[in-house]
Ligand code: FES
């Protein structure tokens with residue numbers, strides 16, 4: 322007998338109805354059931370931040386939430402930053418590209434989804450504030466300096 326539970330979740334403005342096992346993580350639901358593989362999975366226990374998504378507008382770690390807990394909620398993933406494709410990037414994405422804020426890119430979706438609401442609420446952050454905002458996301462490649470520079474550029478772009 323299947324123990325799957327029917328859920329209805331809005332992801333990037335589109336409502337999906339799926340049957341999910343109660344133990345299925347939201348990160349796996351997004352990646353495997355909805356094929357939204359922009360959300361990355363690193364540690365799977367809430368440390369690295371690679372799986373960060375917006376849950377009703379708030380950044381959360383999709384590896385710490387079960388898919389069934391998203392029932393009736395609105396999710397935003399990194400795919401929603403540039404729905405028009407690579408020629409219409411979000412200012413954050415443009416800034417990361419300009420400032421070389423990524424190398425392998427594995428951490429990048431998590432940084433972007435952490436920073437999107439942060440810059441909306443803090444449009445003119447100091448470098449110290451940027452570093453604090455990023456402190457929950459791990460990057461093994463960049464040394465963070467280029468990411469900090471990217472956030473400064475993104476803040477300027479968003480204010481323009
Ligand atoms: S995969 Fe979720 S925090 Fe690392």
Ligand code: FES
Nearest residue numbers: 424425460461462
């Ligand atoms: S760019 Fe490789 S982990 Fe951040």
